[in-house]
Every structure is written in C-alpha cells, then in structure tokens.
Amino acid sequence: MSLGDKIRNYLVFLVRCGRIAFVGDWRYYAWMGFLSIVILLGINAYARQFVNGLIVTGMSDQVSWGVYIANFTFMVGVAAAAAMLVIPVYIYDNKALHDLVIFGELLAVAAILMCLAFVTVDLGRPDRFWHLIPGVGQFNFPGSMLSWDVIVLNGYLLLNVHICGYLLYCRYLGLRPSKWFYIPFVFLAIAWAVSIHTVTAFLYVGLGGRPFWNSSIVGPRFLASAFTAGPSLIILALQVIRRVTDYQIHDRALLTLRSIVQVSMLINVFLLVNEIFKEFYTRTSHVASSQYLFFGLHGYHALVPWIWTAIAFNLVSMALLVLPLSKSLRYLNIACVLAIVGIWIEKGMGLVVPGFIPTPLGEMVEYSPSLNETMVCLGIWAFGILCYTVFLRMSIPILQGRLVKETEPA
Amino acid sequence: MPDNNPPAADVSRRSFLLTSAVMASGAAALAASLAPLRHLGDYVTPEQFLQKYYKELTPAEMQKVLDRITREVEKQYQVRPDVRDYKPMNGVEFVYCLNLTRCIGCRKCVHACVGENNQSRNPEIQYIRVLKMPHGSMDTEKGDHNYAPASVPEKGFFYMPIQCQQCKNPPCVKVCPVKATWQETDGITVIDYNWCIGCRYCEAACPYFARRFNWTRPSIPKERLNPTMSYLGNRPRPQGVMEKCHFCTQRTRQGKYPACLEVCPAGARKFGNVLDPDSEVAYILRTKRVFIQLKEELGTSPRFFYYFDV
Numbered sequence: 191m192s193l194g195d196k197i198r199n200y201l202v203f204l205v206r207c208g209r210i211a212f213v214g215d216w217r218y219y220a221w222m223g224f225l226s227i228v229i230l231l232g233i234n235a236y237a238r239q240f241v242n243g244l245i246v247t248g249m250s251d252q253v254s255w256g257v258y259i260a261n262f263t264f265m266v267g268v269a270a271a272a273a274m275l276v277i278p279v280y281i282y283d284n285k286a287l288h289d290l291v292i293f294g295e296l297l298a299v300a301a302i303l304m305c306l307a308f309v310t311v312d313l314g315r316p317d318r319f320w321h322l323i324p325g326v327g328q329f330n331f332p333g334s335m336l337s338w339d340v341i342v343l344n345g346y347l348l349l350n351v352h353i354c355g356y357l358l359y360c361r362y363l364g365l366r367p368s369k370w371f372y373i374p375f376v377f378l379a380i381a382w383a384v385s386i387h388t389v390t391a392f393l394y395v396g397l398g399g400r401p402f403w404n405s406s407i408v409g410p411r412f413l414a415s416a417f418t419a420g421p422s423l424i425i426l427a428l429q430v431i432r433r434v435t436d437y438q439i440h441d442r443a444l445l446t447l448r449s450i451v452q453v454s455m456l457i458n459v460f461l462l463v464n465e466i467f468k469e470f471y472t473r474t475s476h477v478a479s480s481q482y483l484f485f486g487l488h489g490y491h492a493l494v495p496w497i498w499t500a501i502a503f504n505l506v507s508m509a510l511l512v513l514p515l516s517k518s519l520r521y522l523n524i525a526c527v528l529a530i531v532g533i534w535i536e537k538g539m540g541l542v543v544p545g546f547i548p549t550p551l552g553e554m555v556e557y558s559p560s561l562n563e564t565m566v567c568l569g570i571w572a573f574g575i576l577c578y579t580v581f582l583r584m585s586i587p588i589l590q591g592r593l594v595k596e597t598e599p600a
Numbered sequence: 601m602p603d604n605n606p607p608a609a610d611v612s613r614r615s616f617l618l619t620s621a622v623m624a625s626g627a628a629a630l631a632a633s634l635a636p637l638r639h640l641g642d643y644v645t646p647e648q649f650l651q652k653y654y655k656e657l658t659p660a661e662m663q664k665v666l667d668r669i670t671r672e673v674e675k676q677y678q679v680r681p682d683v684r685d686y687k688p689m690n691g692v693e694f695v696y697c698l699n700l701t702r703c704i705g706c707r708k709c710v711h712a713c714v715g716e717n718n719q720s721r722n723p724e725i726q727y728i729r730v731l732k733m734p735h736g737s738m739d740t741e742k743g744d745h746n747y748a749p750a751s752v753p754e755k756g757f758f759y760m761p762i763q764c765q766q767c768k769n770p771p772c773v774k775v776c777p778v779k780a781t782w783q784e785t786d787g788i789t790v791i792d793y794n795w796c797i798g799c800r801y802c803e804a805a806c807p808y809f810a811r812r813f814n815w816t817r818p819s820i821p822k823e824r825l826n827p828t829m830s831y832l833g834n835r836p837r838p839q840g841v842m843e844k845c846h847f848c849t850q851r852t853r854q855g856k857y858p859a860c861l862e863v864c865p866a867g868a869r870k871f872g873n874v875l876d877p878d879s880e881v882a883y884i885l886r887t888k889r890v891f892i893q894l895k896e897e898l899g900t901s902p903r904f905f906y907y908f909d910v
Contacts, residue, residue, distance in 0.1 A: 226626070234633035241639050243816035243839045244798075245723070251812050254803040314798015314813065314840030317644050321653075321778040321797055328653050328779040328795070336777035336801055398898045399771060399807025478741060550895075551729060551762060551809045552741030 202598060203362055207584040210593060214583065217434065225576040232569010235562045236311055244314060247563040252555035253546040255312070257567055260538030262308035264419070265301045265574070266390045267412065267537065269346065271420015272298035273383035274450050280376050286443040289589070292357060293431065294424055295350045296581040298383075302347040304574035311566050335393045342386045349379045354585070361588050363595050387412050394545065402479035402545045407465050412537075414458040419533040421447045421454070422526035427578075429519070437586050441519065448522055452511040455529060459508050462501075462536075478552075483544040490547070492556045497540050503532030643839075653779070654792040654832070662831075665794075669835060676836070677822040685831040686853035688786035694847055694903065695787070695874040695881045696858075697891070698761060701909040702868035705730055705752040705759030709860035709869070713763075716848060716859035717834040718826050720818030727845040728763040728860060729809060738892065763860070764789065764810035764845035765894060765902030772802035772811060781842070787903050788847050790832035796841040803842065807895050808902075811844045847871075874903075881905075 191199075214222075239246045249256045275294035278284035310316055321327035322340060331337040353375050360367040391412040394403035425447050432439040469480040481487045486494050510516045510525035548554050559567070587593035647668055657665065666683045673681045710728045719725040731743030735756050743760065753759065770789050773781050780796040783789045803811045817839040829835040833849035848858040852871070861869040872879035884907060885891065891907040 226629075230629050230633040233630070234636065237634050237636040241636050241643070243814070245816035249815070251803065251809075251815075254800045254813060309799075312799065314800070314842075315796065315838075317649060318778075318795070318797045321780070321795060330777050330779045334775050334777040334801070336775065336799065340777070393801075396775070397771065397805050398900075399805060399895070475739065475741060546804070548741060549809050550740070550807045551731065551745070552739075552743055553745045553809070 199363070199595070200359070203359060203595075206593060206598070210587065211580045211583050218583070222576065222579065225572045225579070228572035229569050229576065232566050232572065235565035235569065238562055239311070239566065240316070244312075246560060248558050248560045249563075250555055250557070252549050252553060253543060253557035255542055255546070256557055257538065257559045257563060258308050258312040260542040261567055261570070262305050262312070263390060263412075263542065264534050264537050265304045265308065266343070266386055267416030267533075268420045268423055269298040269301035269305065270383040270387040270413070270416045271424070272350065273380045274417050274421045274454075275424065275447075276376060276380055276383075278446065278450075280373070280380075284446060286440065286446050290424075290428060290439065290443055292354055292585060292589070293428065293582070295354045295379075296585060297420075297424060297427065297578060298350045299347065299354065300574045300578040300581065302343055302350070303577055304570055305343055306347075307570045307573060308567075311570070335389060335396050338389045339386075339393060342382065342389050346379070346382050346386050349375055349382055353379060354581075358585055358588050361591075362593065384413065387416050394541070399550050400479075400545050401476035403541075405465070405468075407461055407468075408541075411458070411461045411465070414454055414461055415533045415537055417454040418451055418458050419530050421450050422529045425451070425526050426523065426530075429523070431582060431586070435582075435586050437590065444519065444522065445517060448511070448516060451526065451529065452516075455504070455508045455511050458533075459504055462504070478548050479544040482547050482554075483540060487548065488554050490554050490556055492558060493539060493544060496535050500532045500535035500540055503528040504536070507532060648794065651794050653795055666831065669829075669831070673825075673829075673836060677820070677825050679822055679825050679827050681825070681827040681829045681835070683829040683831065683835055684850075686833070686849050688784045688788070689853060690785075691875055692785075692873045693787045693875050694766070694852060695872065695885070696766070696847070696904045697870040697881050697884045698904070698906050699866075699868045699870070699909060700758055700760060700906050702866040703730075703759045703761060704866050704868075705732060705747070705754075705757075706865065708863045708865060709761055712859045712863035713845070715824065716826055716851070717846075718820055718829070718836050719843075720814065720820060720837075721824070722819045723815065725812045725814070725818070725843065727810070727812065727843075728761050730759055730761045732757050733760050738894075740894075760906070761860075762808055762810070762894065763904070764847075765808050765900065765904040766845075766847065768901035768903065769899060771805040771807065771898075771900060775801045775805045777801065784832075786853070788849060788852075789844075790846055790849065791842055791844065792832065793835070793837045793841045793843065798840040798842070800842070807898050807900060811842050814839050814841055814843065 247256060272294040275287055275291050279287050279291050310319070313319070322329065324331070329337050331341070353372055356372050357367055388409050391409035394400070395405065395408050398404050425444055428439050428444060431437055466480075469477050478487060482490065483493050483497050485491070507525045507528035510521050510528075516522040516525050543557050547556065651665060652661065662685055666685060669683050670681055673679065673683070707730050710726050710730060713719070713727050714721070714724065717727065719727070729745060731740060731745060732747040732754070733743045735758065740762070766787055766789055768787070770783060773783055773789060777799060778795060778797055781789060781791045781802060798813065800813055803813060814837055818837055820836065826834060828850055830850035830853070833846045837843050852858055857871055861871050870880045870884060872881040874881050874885065876882060885905065888907045891905045893902045893905060
C-alpha cells in the first residue's frame with residue numbers, strides 16, 4: 191500500500207468517526223442536546239467571568255483557589271485511575287478486563303480534557319496562556335510544580351490518545367496491532383498515571399507556609415482516593431454502556447474492579463485515620479485548618495457538614511465493599527456512588543479550601559462557590575461527559591466490527 | 601444506541617435541511633451564550649498581547665513599552681504619568697526594620713501605601729496588614745485583623761504591621777510557572793504585570809499573606825493617581841494579575857524612603873541599605889540583642905526584621 195493510500199485510509203477513518211458522533215437514536219440526541227445546553231450555559235457563565243474578572247467567583251485573596259482547582263484535583267485522580275484497568279490486564283494478564291481497558295483509557299482522555307479546562311478557567315489572564323509554552327514563553331522548569339503538572343498532564347493526554355487511537359485504528363483496519371507500537375507506551379502510561387497524581391499532590395505539599403498541605407501523606411492519600419473513585423466511576427460507566435448499547439460486558443469484569451476499589455478504599459480510610467491522629471493527638475498550632483474542617487474554628491464551620499458527609503459516605507462505602515453483599519451489583523453501585531461523592535467532597539472542598547482557612551496570618555474568611563462559578567463547573571462536567579459519550583459512540587461500533595474498513599461506503 | 605450509520609450517498613434532501621437547521625440553531629445558541637463578551641472593551645491590545653518578557657526586552661523595546669503605558673494611562677486617567685523602569689542600584693541590598701515597641705497601630709502606613717502605589721480603591725487592595733496582638737505573643741493566629749477602637753493604642757496589646765517580607769528564599773518566586781515574579785539584585789521581589797498569567801500559585805505559596813490579586817479591573821479616581829510610576833512598581837495594574845509591596849521601587853531606587861516609613865508618626869519604621877555599615881538598618885541589626893524574622897522556621901529568610909526597644 192502506498193503512503194497516499196495510507197493517508198487516505200486514515201482520513202476516511204477520521205471522517206467516519208466524526209460522522210458517527212452525530213448519528214444515533216432519539217435517546218442519544220436527547221442526551222447530547224441536554225449536555226450541549228449545559229455546556230452553553232457554562233460558556234455563558236465563563237464569558238461573564240472573562241469580562242468582569244474572577245470577582246464573579248466566591249474566591250478572595252484569603253481563599254484564592256476554590257471549586258475550579260478542587261475539581262481539577264479530583265479529575266486528575268479519575269484520569270490516573272485508568273491505570274487500575276491497565277495493570278491487571280497487562281501485568282497480571284487478566285482476561286475479564288482485557289477488552290475494557292480502552293474504555294478506561296478513553297475516560298482518562300476525557301478527564302484530562304476536563305482538567306485542562308478547569309485550570310484554564312481558573313487563570314486570571316487566559317489570553318497569556320502562551321507564556322506557559324516551553325520554548326515560546328518562560329517555562330519555570332523544574333522550579334515550579336505547576337510546570338511539572340503542565341508536562342505530565344499533556345504527556346498523559348498524548349499517551350492515552352496514542353494508545354486508544356492506535357488500537358482502535360488497527361481494529362478498524364482489521365490488523366493485529368504491532369506490539370512494539372503500543373506495549374511500551376502502555377507501560378509508560380502506568381508509571382505516568384502515578385506521576386500525574388503525585389505531581390498534583392506535590393503542587394500542594396511543596397508549600398511550606400500551608401501546614402495543612404505541607405504533609406507527606408497528601409501524595410499517598412491522593413493516589414489511594416484516586417484508585418478508589420476512578421474505578422468506581424468506571425464500574426458505573428461500564429454498566430451504563432452495556433445498558434444503552436448491545437456491547438457485552440460481563441459481571442466478572444465488574445467484580446474484578448470491585449476488588450480493586452475494595453483494597454483502595456481500605457487504604458484510603460487508613461491514611462485518613464493516620465492524618466486525623468497526627469493532627470488531633472499532637473494539637474500543635476498547625477491543627478487550625480483541620481480543626482476548622484472537622485469541628486469549626488472561632489465560630490466558623492461552613493465545611494463541617496460537608497466533611498462529615500464525606501466521611502460517612504466513605505465509611506458506609508467501605509463497609510459495603512468489604513461485605514460479600516456488594517457482590518450484588520445493586521449494593522456495589524451504591525458503594526461506588528458513595529465513594530465517588532465522598533471522595534469528591536473530601537478532595538475538593540475538604541482538601542483545597544481548608545488549606546486557606548485560617549490564612550497564614552490567622553484570619554478567618556470562609557468560601558463558598560458563587561452561582562456563576564458553579565455554572566462554569568457544570569459546563570465543564572457536561573463537556574467532559576459529552577467527550578466521553580462521543581468517544582464511546584465512535585469506539586463501540588469499531589470494537590463490535592461494524593465500523594470497519596470493509597463497511598466503508600464507495 | 602443502534603448503529604444506523606447511513607452511507608453518504610443516502611443523505612436525503614430532508615435530512616440535509618434538518619441538519620442545516622440544527623447547525624444554524626446551534627450557532628445561534630453559541631453566539632447567544634457568548635453575548636457577555638460584547639462588554640470586553642480594551643481587554644487586551646495586540647501590542648499588550650505580544651509584549652515580550654521583561655528580561656528579554658532591549659532598552660529600545662522597553663522605551664516603546666514605557667511610551668505605550670504612558671499613552672494608556674493618559675487615555676484612561678487624563679493624567680500624563682512619568683513611567684520609568686528604575687533599575688536596582690549597585691552595592692545596595694534593602695532591608696526593613698520595624699520597631700514593635702513604637703508602633704501604635706494607627707494604620708497610616710496602610711493608607712499611605714495605597715495612595716503612593718496606585719492600588720485599586722474599589723475593591724480596595726492593601727499591601728500592609730496591621731495585626732492587633734495580645735501582650736506577649738508573636739503567634740499571628742492570635743492577632744485581630746479588624747480592630748476598630750475609637751483610639752489606638754489600646755492597653756494590653758501591641759501592633760504588628762505585616763507586608764511583603766522580601767524573602768531571600770521567596771516561595772512565591774519558586775512556584776511561579778512563568779517566571780513572572782523574581783528577586784532583583786537589591787533584594788526586592790518584583791512582578792511583571794504584563795507577564796503574570798494570574799494562576800495565584802504565588803498567593804497560595806506566600807506564608808505572609810503579602811500578595812494580592814486583581815479580581816476585577818482596578819479602579820482609581822483620576823485625581824488620586826500618583827503620576828510618578830515605575831514599570832515593576834506602582835504603575836496601574838490590569839485585571840487578573842498579582843501585585844504586592846515592592847518597597848516603593850519608584851522612590852527607594854532614587855534614594856527616597858518608602859511611603860509607609862515617611863508617614864509613620866511613631867518612628868517605628870526604618871529602611872535602608874544593609875550593605876552600608878553606616879546605615880540605620882545595619883546599626884539596628886548590629887546592636888539590637890533580639891530581632892525577629894517572622895516564621896523564621898520556614899527558611900524564607902525575610903529582609904524584614906521586627907525589633908524592640910529594650
């Protein structure tokens with residue numbers, strides 16, 4: 191086959207994938223229409239923020255990061271969790287999960303796109319994003335952990351796009367994928383998945399003036415919570431996929447993921463206990479942020495109901511997961527939802543916000559997201575879910591052998 | 601979702617019209633959602649967008665930038681400013697010493713700073729925070745930020761003004777992803793307001809709550825504008841960037857005292873070149889038995905020293 195034919199084949203593949211994203215039954219149109227409306231509302235809210243500045247958010251000089259960075263942190267974890275599907279398949283040769291790896295990797299791609307959106311909306315001068323481009327702007331590498339994050343997130347995005355894209359294209363052509371062309375990247379992506387969440391943790395850990403974050407347990411806790419919430423999300427996503435499509439997914443695969451969530455959740459809660467003990471047993475002056483988070487401080491306690499909800503959800507989820515009860519999908523689903531919501535609260539509001547309260551000078555200023563800020567977040571969530579839906583809409587027919595080269599129209 | 605992918609040839613006239621209608625309404629909805637952008641005004645001009653990094657500007661390019669800023673300020677405030685790029689002086693390292701025995705907590709320094717440095721008045725940005733501290737403690741968490749008695753000082757308290765500590769190991773500089781903030785040879789940590797991307801990582805990193813963000817477009821009454829401006833100092837800032845105390849570069853790099861020092865009625869503030877053995881600050885650091893660097897345990901090594909009359 192000549193190079194021209196190869197390029198032509200690839201372009202036809204891309205066009206057909208693009209085309210199928212706009213085709214579906216009424217449920218698909220309703221779903222995509224709904225997501226598009228939420229995205230447009232989000233764009234509208236962001237346009238307002240772009241013009242008036244971040245004053246339209248609930249943030250202040252005292253609490254200078256809020257739900258944008260909280261969601262960013264959570265989604266990095268979701269992206270990293272794709273590794274929890276890859277490891278059993280490629281290292282332990284697990285057959286049940288083999289065909290599902292791609293769904294995890296596509297979720298990682300959607301999650302990283304959301305991460306990039308969440309950091310972009312948090313910038314005061316998004317027009318100056320090019321100052322961050324290595325070689326063009328001034329990239330403070332290796333000094334700033336944020337520059338590390340730029341590298342690892344974009345690298346992880348490229349790795350996953352390559353792996354998914356290559357495997358799907360091979361299926362499309364009906365060719366056996368060449369191992370050299372993806373296996374090294376799969377293993378690199380496993381290490382890389384750990385790195386994205388570690389670097390994101392170090393972003394906080396590296397700040398000596400914020401004792402709540404300047405703790406070596408933040409990194410391990412990030413990974414444990416990510417490997418709980420991420421696979422939980424995948425368990426739910428896979429069930430949605432098999433319900434709305436005719437793609438076969440066996441319960442065995444879901445139960446394999448259950449054992450991953452089980453262990454991760456136990457480690458997650460164990461690390462939480464470690465942190466709580468250290469803070470409240472010693473009661474140094476550095477306990478202030480934890481005191482504020484769990485019990486309130488100087489009459490301020492906006493986060494107290496949130497964190498106890500999160501802890502209750504985590505504990506109930508853990509109990510369900512360790513009991514044989516959760517071998518039934520109904521209880522497994524409850525455990526997964528509780529884990530996702532619990533960890534989202536704990537890692538979002540529970541990690542980012544109390545780091546700022548009290549301020550390094552002891553001032554108490556609370557934070558709650560504004561309506562505009564919430565709309566931007568919902569828009570980005572809808573954008574991420576829309577991306578994932580589109581990825582699935584393209585990949586499932588390919589995996590089922592319906593969108594392949596043979597069916598190419600004349 | 602059943603997979604009814606119609607071959608391109610089957611696209612009927614009806615579905616073509618339907619597709620066009622959907623596309624058109626989609627485009628209209630997108631345009632409607634972007635409507636707030638109509639109020640964008642002069643958010644960024646092409647010259648501002650393309651401006652190079654401070655340290656890469658040649659003297660001629662810098663002059664062009666200064667001329668442009670002069671025009672921009674004149675247009676917005678109808679005041680012709682004198683904007684210059686004051687460079688650090690050779691053999692100078694600035695240090696601030698603050699006498700906690702003398703400070704009476706009147707906050708005159710706070711307001712003099714706002715006036716001198718063209719801070720936004722609405723919302724008001726202040727670089728100096730004065731804490732009312734209970735007798736005997738240096739723990740800032742015990743301080744009162746919002747004290748407002750009829751008169752100061754109050755019995756049983758002392759007052760501690762806190763501003764940028766001009767650290768020798770500044771965490772803010774380390775974390776900035778685009779090198780928009782750096783330490784100059786005279787020890788002052790400055791910000792290029794045309795380079796900062798507004799990620800606020802430095803604000804999270806600062807242990808002294810010294811950095812401030814422009815949450816919206818700053819507003820300064822034109823009759824209050826200080827026309828003596830420095831590029832890395834008190835020129836008006838755009839929306840969405842960081843700012844902070846810069847030891848009044850527009851004054852101190854010309855041999856004057858900072859505004860906060862000049863206004864202090866108690867003589868609590870001392871400023872000067874620590875490399876000059878005859879300077880007041882060198883004398884204080886040589887002779888006082890105790891002086892304090894705030895949060896010394898963090899290793900930031902402030903150039904701002906608190907001391908006491910014994």
